Amino acid sequence: MARKLMKGCEAIGEAAIKANCKLFFGYPITPQNEIPEYMSRRLPQVGGTFVQAESEVAASNMLYGAAGAGERVFTSSSSPGISLMQEAVSYMAGSELPVVIVNIMRAGPGLGGILPSQADYFQSTKGGGHGDYRLLVLAPSSVQEAVDLMQDAFDLADHYRNPVMVIADGLIGQMMEPVEFKEDRQPCRSLPSKDWATTGWKGEGRPRAIVNSLFLDPNLLERHNEKLTAKYAEMARNEVRVAEYFTDEDYDLLVVAYGSVARVCLSAIRQLRAEGKRVALVRPISLFPFPTEVIERAANKAGRVLVVELSTGQMLEDVRMAVGKDFPVAFHGRTGGNLVTPDEAREKILAQLAAREASR
Amino acid sequence: MQHEMIFAGFGGQGVLLIGKMIAYAGLNSGKEVSWLPSYGPEMRGGTANCTVVVADEPVGSPVVASPWAVVAMNLPSLDKFEPTVAPGGVLVINTSLINRPAVRTDVRVVNVAANEICNELGNPKGANMVTVGCFVGATEVVPVQQMEDLIRETFAAKPKLIDVNVECFRRGLEVGRAQKAV
Numbered sequence: 001m002a003r004k005l006m007k008g009c010e011a012i013g014e015a016a017i018k019a020n021c022k023l024f025f026g027y028p029i030t031p032q033n034e035i036p037e038y039m040s041r042r043l044p045q046v047g048g049t050f051v052q053a054e055s056e057v058a059a060s061n062m063l064y065g066a067a068g069a070g071e072r073v074f075t076s077s078s079s080p081g082i083s084l085m086q087e088a089v090s091y092m093a094g095s096e097l098p099v100v101i102v103n104i105m106r107a108g109p110g111l112g113g114i115l116p117s118q119a120d121y122f123q124s125t126k127g128g129g130h131g132d133y134r135l136l137v138l139a140p141s142s143v144q145e146a147v148d149l150m151q152d153a154f155d156l157a158d159h160y161r162n163p164v165m166v167i168a169d170g171l172i173g174q175m176m177e178p179v180e181f182k183e184d185r186q187p188c189r190s191l192p193s194k195d196w197a198t199t200g201w202k203g204e205g206r207p208r209a210i211v212n213s214l215f216l217d218p219n220l221l222e223r224h225n226e227k228l229t230a231k232y233a234e235m236a237r238n239e240v241r242v243a244e245y246f247t248d249e250d251y252d253l254l255v256v257a258y259g260s261v262a263r264v265c266l267s268a269i270r271q272l273r274a275e276g277k278r279v280a281l282v283r284p285i286s287l288f289p290f291p292t293e294v295i296e297r298a299a300n301k302a303g304r305v306l307v308v309e310l311s312t313g314q315m316l317e318d319v320r321m322a323v324g325k326d327f328p329v330a331f332h333g334r335t336g337g338n339l340v341t342p343d344e345a346r347e348k349i350l351a352q353l354a355a356r357e358a359s360r
Numbered sequence: 361m362q363h364e365m366i367f368a369g370f371g372g373q374g375v376l377l378i379g380k381m382i383a384y385a386g387l388n389s390g391k392e393v394s395w396l397p398s399y400g401p402e403m404r405g406g407t408a409n410c411t412v413v414v415a416d417e418p419v420g421s422p423v424v425a426s427p428w429a430v431v432a433m434n435l436p437s438l439d440k441f442e443p444t445v446a447p448g449g450v451l452v453i454n455t456s457l458i459n460r461p462a463v464r465t466d467v468r469v470v471n472v473a474a475n476e477i478c479n480e481l482g483n484p485k486g487a488n489m490v491t492v493g494c495f496v497g498a499t500e501v502v503p504v505q506q507m508e509d510l511i512r513e514t515f516a517a518k519p520k521l522i523d524v525n526v527e528c529f530r531r532g533l534e535v536g537r538a539q540k541a542v
Contacts, residue, residue, distance in 0.1 A: 005384055031399060264420070267420030342424075
């Protein structure tokens, strides 16, 4: 299929349809409104259903119901709306429901602003709702990658019976880039049958399907938590996704960045390398599980790390955990909806290279 | 080869559309492209701009601090983006709505009276087509035929707008070609 120019939000919507998702429940919020707009137009064409709910709370509970009935379903929102969904997210994790949630992050806290941000890293990866649970969290850095991850997200959700969150920002959501939908795409993981779903008992002698997260017996609940924990450990073993740039070569500084910021950093790094500066980049694609081992190895080769984020330093904590407390880790972050420009990234990288030189 | 461009003007002047057309024309001629709109709590009459990158390699940063070209459709856009043009770059000025000359002397300035021309052609909303025609004429950044095909596609639902917009584009093209670098 020929490459086509698409806006990130619309491409995300089309990817869901290509993944055979026929249901969308959501509530409008900038800067992701093009997703529900697109789904409201496209879903009726493919025999699906689009519902604009009365609130994010309602939409997220509709997700719970549809996923419990065994259907592929997704919602999208932006930071304040995602906060409103956290109760249902915890319930869906507790009830082991496969759903896909897209967060086109905007600057916070509170209502904040509508411009790009990465300040929902903690909320996405450390449990935005209550209880011990983990989401699989994927962060694209281009429109094509958003399409690919979105299709994988449905397979991963079904495979693990777990909510998967795709997080990006307004830059990816609003930008147009060429995309290609592969015609012969195969599921990225095995898709077990959904015999747990509430598809109708019909007196057929199978146990009643009950989708529930309430366990009043402490021993039963502990056993449930152990089961979930084992599942998260399996995800951590098998689902790390990371892109490395120039880590096969010699370098004096490792930059760690994800999503839109990573490609801004990559532009600066390519330019600096052309000038003979030795810099490499690791771009986490899965934020949970976090590519801890890759970062530890790549950081040790450089001896110094610079983390760049559109936040005051959230992924920074996971990088610090990966490299240990005595390792020199510098940070550059922008907030409020301001972006990091290539020149700004260049300046910060040069400062770290100079600091490394001085410390020798 | 990589060309970064910013198209800027009032909301409603169609600067996002001409940026999109350049991006499509780049894609259709085998290039890698990105199109990034400014988005904010903005409305008709406010300012609008988009950043377009057309490159041989996959586009790194879609955010550009010093573009190769700036196309300014109104004065606030010129004030804001003139200082950012990379030295040796291109600055297109819609002189119909901008009553001051360029300050920069280290860039190539291309002038076009876009609103006068489109009014003269009986298509008062066609200033963006005149301007993008002028830009393509002066720079040959994308093939002319690709642009004309895109105009036909863009206005396919309103066929009577096709010819007047192609005409605006062609008049702009002539103005641009007359100011082409030698």
